[in-house]
Structure formats: structure tokens, C-alpha cells
Amino acid sequence: MIRRAGLILCLLSGLCATAASAATDPVLTARRAAQMLDQAALALQQADGAHDRVAALTRTISAYEEGLVAIREGLRRAAIREQAIRLEFDARREEVSRLIGVLQTMQRDPETLLLLHPSGPVGTARAGMMLSEVTPAIQARAEELRATLEELTLLRALQESAAGTLAAGLSGAQAARTRLSQAISERTDLPRRFAAEPEKLRQLLESSDTLESFASGLTSLQGDATRPATAGFDAARGALPLPVQGTLLRRYDEADAAGIRRPGLLIATRPLALVTTPAPATIRYRGPLLDYGNVMILEPAGDTLLVLAGLSQVYGEVGEVLPAGAPVGLMGGADPKVSAFLENVAEGGGSDRSETLYIELRQGNAPVDPAQWFRLTKE
Template identity: 60%
Template sequence: MIRTLAFLVLLAGPAMAQDPAEAAQTAAARLDSAATMLAEARSGEARVDALTETVRAYEDGLSALRQGLRQAAIRQRQIELDFDARSGEVSRLLGVLSTLSAAPTPLLMLHPSGATGTARSGMILSDVTPALQAEAEELRARLEELALLQSLQENAAETLEEGLAGAQEARAALSEAIGERTDLPRRFVEDRVSMAALVASSDTLQGFASGLAMTVAADGEAPPPDASAFRGELPLPVDGTILRRYGETDAAGIERPGWVLATRPRALVTAPAAATIRYTGPLLDYGNVVIVEPAPDTLFVFAGLSETYGRAGEVVPQGAPLGLMGGETGEVQAILSESAEGVDAPRSETLYVEVREGQDTADPASWFSAEMRSTQ
């Protein structure tokens, strides 16, 4: 699918910015690499890594295709509007070119005022013809580009359908592989009774975070990760756009001490750094939540997921999948309609990101670089 995607994005040539084409080529190379990793995977962790990379390649490739189609639709409208505005000029140009091509050569050289007039008209024609040829070349190039753009959009449906199906299959396989994984190091074994009691008794995120230490039944052998050296440089946990920053109020006047990220449906959420999973599951009014500990006495809270991965006590590496966002990826025709209208794919899901240091919250900007994506 990604190879076809790269071809379709590149097909539009100058009609598109170069970034989507480069993104499609990169996704194609990454998908090939992920397929090789998957074929060579011998352990549960290696299979999870390969499937994670496969999901990311599909996500990036589909994003590149959406952006490419949107730019192609915009370019097509520009050409069509230009033709409408210059319809009279184009018609006259076509008429002149048709007359010149239809007239016999001797008649083109004959002038009623004799040899002098014939010479003068020949000089004028020699001056005019290059300009006509240049305009004709420009018109031909525009018509070819328009036909190419129309062909691109007509052939995009099959590629989109393949890509959406491939991404869904990769997500399902990833969920299954994570469920079967048993080779992650563990820092501790969770006391499930204590955890259930803590969830039931907590009425604030602060209270829940404070009580996490009491849910450890036994210590494991894995050392605690420490990402303190990478403060301010960590990638976002998901490919998203910051809607609200630390302390900003929403339309309802609610202020939360964290970031709200807008993401696309079914986007993959990953660990920004090596971390210990402290909790996964539903919590208060936050929906499904993943809480990880990337450094001593520091917690990252990711809330609003549809599915969560992993078990409390496991130490996951940077980039490990933590869950999926909810929502529907959309039907092919709906995506094509968005592209035809020049509308970017909606980021309809929101992930809440909160950082806790000890008993206090901290601005996520002190840990994350908003310019960095989790898939990089």
C-alpha cells in the first residue's frame, strides 16, 4: 500500500509541495524496514517493536496521502479558476493556432501589397509566433497537469481503502502481540486489591497519584528509569496539536494543570521516554488513563485513550506503545470529500497530558518539546 501511496503522491509532481512526497517515500522505506523486522522477530518484544513501527508507517503514510490529495484538490481548483478567468483569451489563442495550422504554407507567405508586404508580414509573424508557441506550451502544460490531478483523485480511493485496512490490521496485531508479551523487565508486582481500593476511594487525580506507592506488592529486579537528563527534549506521546496549554481555561471555564492535545482518530500513543508503568485503566472522569514514571518521584499522566497497553510494574522503553486513541478513522468517500473541499483531516480526539513532580503539577513544557513527534 505505501509503495502505491508514494507513487500517487509523487504523480502530481509540481502540483504538490515536496513535503508530502518525501513523507510518503519515508513511510514506504519504514514499512519495508518494519516488514523485515517482523519477519526476523523472535521474541515478544521484537514483534511488538516491529508492529509498532508498522502502525507508525501506516499513520505517516496515510497522513502524507491526505495532505497530498488536499494540495492536489487546491491546485486543481486554481487551474480551473484560471481557465474560467481567461476563457476568452484561451479561446482566441486556440482559434489562432487552429487557423495557422490549417492554412496552406504558400498562402501564409502571400500578401496583397506584393513582395514588400509579404516580407513585412513575415517579420511580424516571426515575432508573434514564438509568443504564441510559448502560450500554447503553457496551455498544454496546464491541461496535462489538470488531467494528472484528476487521474490522481480518481485512483486515490483504492489506495486509501488499502491503507485504512492495513493500518487497522496492524493495530489489531499490535494489541494481540502486547497481550502475549511476557519479556519486559519489572520493577514491581502490583497489589491488585490495593489498586482496586485506591481507584474506588480516590476523588482527585492528586489523591490517586499520592496513593500509588501503596499498591506495590513486591519489588522486582529492574532498576528505575531516569529521564531527567532529557527534560525539555522529550517527544510528545502522540502525533497531535496543542489545543490548550498548562493553566489555560477551556470554553466551559475549566482550568486543568496540563496540556490538551488534538489527535487524529485511532492515533498511537507511545512512551516519550523509558518509564515504569504505574497504572492503566479507567480513572475518575478522565476516561482510560495510562500513568508512567520516567524519573524518580515524577509521573506522566495520559488520559482520554480508547485502549491502553501494558501492566503496572513493567518497564517500557522509549517509543513503546501505551495505547490507542478512540474515534473512527472515516470512510474513504468522506476522506476524498474532505480533500476535494481542501479540508485537512480532522483531529477529533483529545489526549490530556499532565506532569506531576512529587505532590505538585508541573508545566509539561518543562519536559516535552512541542515540535517533536512521538513517531520520530
């Protein structure tokens, strides 16, 4: 029995090491995410009374987006950790069963019987010495095994309880988007650099067959309006946040699967993600353009245009001057149902970033690599 117990301990050492070596704690991640969503819900309640409702609701939506991303990450880690534990148990099922059998035997039989040895008193003494050394180790392994089983139970409970948290977060985010659209429609305090010229814009749209020709034509529609200074925008080079929460899908002039190259960045985003201006800028155009979907063209500096294409909704009016971080629109798509959200996380497949935002930066009527201005991440 003692030899068998020692063998089980050696075989179980890998299992216990795996249980204790989690790089990150999915439970803590999910709990922090739930707290973030609670704080976002509180911010939503307070937003209507804020001096600047648009800014308050913009921050609220960003908080919801960050919280939902965090809880998704926590659930993803929980699912991965649960699967790892189950696979390890399956691989060592026999060893675990043998350890449990040893523990049950030790609990059932009196200690004096366990120490008896057929070779006589000397063998009994040696058995006693071995058992006194092995028993604490067996108990320690049993405690580690119990802790792993408790972790497995906690991970499963975490995933089962996430439905309510997700439902509240998704509902709150949608409510914040609705209120933001209303607040923007009622906003009257933004300064204007120039008045829109709808007829000239319409003619430019009809005569333009490329994004380049349309963007170039915009420069002639500004009239006598003073161009914004370039110093602030140039100083932010390399430090600007992306206009949307997402990850880099394709770089400047990088070919897609069809071999098509575009002089801009393609960012993968989640459905209904909020798009904001990364720097103070004037709206030069908003609306549908060619095959780019809804487009927002901003002028953050003289002779510089920032093109954001692929939005579902666009906010603001041509000529308005926006501060940094102001909302300019929403991406398309629809929030997934909670059940689909959980299933996608549990299966570990498929990306939840189903929308794409195209970013093009033009200076002097020529495209330049936007990566020189933005902080980029790529998964």
C-alpha cells in the same frame, strides 16, 4: 490578428506563471506516501518473525500512520492545486479561447496568406517581421498551456487512483493493531519493579475525586520499590517526542471554549492513533479514571509522573518497566471509510484529528508545564 495574438500573450502570462509556480509537487508527495505504505506492508509481513514482535509491530503501525498522513497531505495538495488551475482557467476562459482560435487559424491558413497586408509590400514585410517574432512566443505559451492541462489530468488521475492505496493502507494499519494487541497479551519478558496491589488501587480510586488526588495517592502505594533515576529523564528535557502523532490543541493552563483550564497539554490525534511512552518508564496505573476515560500513568523518574488520559485501549500491567517508544495504548474512534476519507480531503474542510489526548506531567505532587520536556508543533 498579430495585434490580437500579442494581447492574448500578455493576458495569458499570469496563467502560465501560476502553472509554473507550484510550491510543492502533490504528485511526488502522494507517490512517496504510496511507497511508505508499501514499505509498511512489507514490515507487517516480517513482523511475526521478528525477535521482538511488539517493537516490530509498533514500528509498523508508526510507518502506516506516517504513510497515511503523507498520502492525505498529497491528496490535499492535489485538490488545492486542481482547484487553483480550474479557477484560473475560469477567470481567463475568454483569453484561452482566443489563443486557441489564433493557433487554429495559423495552422489552417498558408503562411503566404498570413503575411499578406492590405497596405502593400512594405506592410507585408512589416507583418512578416512581427509574425516571425510573435509566432515562437505564441507557440511557447501554447506549450505551457498544454503542460498545465496535462498537470490537471494527472492530478485528477492521482485522486481517482488513491482509493486502492488508501484501502490497503487502512486495512494494513488495522491488521497491525490487532497483531500488536495479541503480541502484548502474550509478552512475558518485561521486567517488573513491583507487584500490583489491586485492592489498594481500588480503594484509592473510590476515595479520589480529582486526578490530582489520585496521582498524589499513587506515591504511597509503591512500597519499598526503588525509584527510577532522574538523570536520564532530566537530560531529555526539551527533546522528548510526543506520545502520539498529533498537533498541539491547547497549552498548559490555557482555557478552552468553556473557560476551563487544565494543568497539561491537549493533543489532537487521528482515530486509533498509537500512543507510546516517550521515555523509559514504569506503569503506575492503567484503566478508567473519573471522567478522563482510560488513563495511563507512567513514572519516568523518581517523584515524577506522566499522565496520559483519553485513550480507548491501554496496554501493559502495573509495575512493568517499559523502554522508550513502547506502546501503551490506542486512541478511540474508527478509521474512516475510503470514500469519506477522499471526500473530506477534496472538500478541504473538517479535521481528521477527531480524538484528543491529555498530557499532564507532575513532579513532587505538583503539575509542571510538559512543554518544557516535549518537542511541540501547532497547526
